[in-house]
Amino acid sequence: MPISSTDVPVPDNVPILDVDPYADVALADPFPLHAAVRAAGPVAFVPKYGVYFMGRHADVLPTLKDWRRFSSTSGSGIADIRRPDAWRAPSPIVEVDPPQHTAIRKALQRVLSPRLIKSWGERFRPVAGALVDTLVERGRVDAATDLAEAFVCDLFPAAIGWADHPERRARLMLLGALNFDGQGPRNARFLATEAAAAGIMDWNDSQMRRDALAADGFGREIYEAADRGEIAPEVAPLLIRSFIRGGLDTTTSMISAAVHHLAEAPAQYAALRADPTLVRRVLDESMRLETPIQTVCRLTMEDVEIDGVPVPANNKIILLLASANRDPAAWDDPDAFRLDRPPQHSHVALGAGIHMCIGQMIARMEGELILEALIERVREIVPVGPATRRLNNNLRAHRSVPVELVAAR
Numbered sequence: 136m137p138i139s140s141t142d143v144p145v146p147d148n149v150p151i152l153d154v155d156p157y158a159d160v161a162l163a164d165p166f167p168l169h170a171a172v173r174a175a176g177p178v179a180f181v182p183k184y185g186v187y188f189m190g191r192h193a194d195v196l197p198t199l200k201d202w203r204r205f206s207s208t209s210g211s212g213i214a215d216i217r218r219p220d221a222w223r224a225p226s227p228i229v230e231v232d233p234p235q236h237t238a239i240r241k242a243l244q245r246v247l248s249p250r251l252i253k254s255w256g257e258r259f260r261p262v263a264g265a266l267v268d269t270l271v272e273r274g275r276v277d278a279a280t281d282l283a284e285a286f287v288c289d290l291f292p293a294a295i296g297w298a299d300h301p302e303r304r305a306r307l308m309l310l311g312a313l314n315f316d317g318q319g320p321r322n323a324r325f326l327a328t329e330a331a332a333a334g335i336m337d338w339n340d341s342q343m344r345r346d347a348l349a350a351d352g353f354g355r356e357i358y359e360a361a362d363r364g365e366i367a368p369e370v371a372p373l374l375i376r377s378f379i380r381g382g383l384d385t386t387t388s389m390i391s392a393a394v395h396h397l398a399e400a401p402a403q404y405a406a407l408r409a410d411p412t413l414v415r416r417v418l419d420e421s422m423r424l425e426t427p428i429q430t431v432c433r434l435t436m437e438d439v440e441i442d443g444v445p446v447p448a449n450n451k452i453i454l455l456l457a458s459a460n461r462d463p464a465a466w467d468d469p470d471a472f473r474l475d476r477p478p479q480h481s482h483v484a485l486g487a488g489i490h491m492c493i494g495q496m497i498a499r500m501e502g503e504l505i506l507e508a509l510i511e512r513v514r515e516i517v518p519v520g521p522a523t524r525r526l527n528n529n530l531r532a533h534r535s536v537p538v539e540l541v542a543a544r
């Protein structure tokens with residue numbers, strides 16, 4: 136009988152899948168693996184990692200919402216973050232349960248007010264416009280690096296209040312890669328990223344300190360929430376770390392995916408230009424199909440049964456958000472990018488329940504600014520080469536999306 140990573144025997148009637156979800160081939164094309172997990176049952180045990188995987192939308196959504204039985208405290212990745220040799224300290228928001236989570240979330244929601252996000256939108260709208268103007272002039276560009284990455288790595292750190300640095304963008308992308316590789320196993324990919332990032336960790340830590348943050352950034356406001364006693368002072372730098380690591384690559388991935396889909400489907404881009412209110416649908420459909428964060432993890436707090444399959448207490452379940460988002464039982468024509476998709480289900484690219492993405496309004500605002508700038512200035516987005524991917528243990532993102540931006544006039 137196989138034994139799980141937390142030394143708990145696996146019950147006899149649990150489907151066993153002899154697969155490696157973190158192998159290059161599975162990361163490059165995860166869809167056959169997702170189909171295999173969904174076909175195996177509501178959950179399947181993967182002996183290579185000693186954890187359970189869940190891939191059906193009908194199971195993933197209620198599990199995300201059931202924090203009492205499915206806890207976040209063992210970490211957002213496959214490794215147990217509570218262990219003394221864990222590769223980093225736990226996040227004070229995404230890796231805690233109520234009541235700690237409730238207090239921190241409330242304090243952060245106060246900081247990230249709709250008014251604040253609107254003011255960033257106003258500040259960065261001309262920046263998005265100027266960036267797209269420059270790229271239209273160039274004609275052939277990489278929508279992943281020249282557009283999505285350049286914009287997000289400019290806006291987001293400035294909003295937090297990070298000082299500029301000649302290598303800031305490269306460093307931020309490396310930190311993001313480390314964060315999401317770290318959510319997978321300690322495989323060669325993670326170890327290589329960890330080694331590459333070793334030299335910037337002091338810089339990274341220094342950026343979280345209060346005196347390093349600009350007075351008008353929301354990083355300072357997090358420290359002020361600590362001054363008011365709303366959060367513990369030692370939590371402030373860790374929260375800023377969670378924002379930087381969780382908010383950059385995800386948003387970049389969503390924007391690259393949106394431009395990629397619009398380039399591949401000119402009729403949909405024309406529909407968007409004719410009706411700019413479709414921007415929100417473009418972003419949601421891109422998030423559903425891409426699912427930047429492919430999985431989140433939960434720990435069973437008691438013996439549970441998932442659609443008749445038992446999972447004993449103290450086991451990690453990897454929730455395949457990306458699989459749920461293309462589950463044919465939940466979506467008609469699940470792999471198609473469709474702006475006329477009738478409302479069916481909620482996608483789970485932003486999670487669900489108490490941990491649902493707290494930065495989604497920021498991500499949406501960034502996506503809207505870029506799409507609105509494109510609609511105004513670009514008549515056609517033409518693919519001029521194959522889109523390529525960068526492989527990561529838990530982030531799905533393009534390395535490159537080569538396109539030509541054809542000026543509107």
Ligand code: HEM
Pocket residue numbers: 207211228229230240377378379381382383385386389422426427428431432483484485486487489490491492493494495497498
């Ligand atoms: C398209 C972009 C984004 C995607 C796809 C995304 C995805 C997610 C997902 C799936 C979760 C749930 C994690 C879980 O249940 O374990 C989450 C939570 C979170 N996200 Fe995002 N995110 C995005 C943008 C952002 C941004 C821009 C920020 C920062 C401003 C951010 C900060 C956070 C934080 C702090 C949490 C934890 C919330 C909590 O535990 O209450 N995210 N995100």
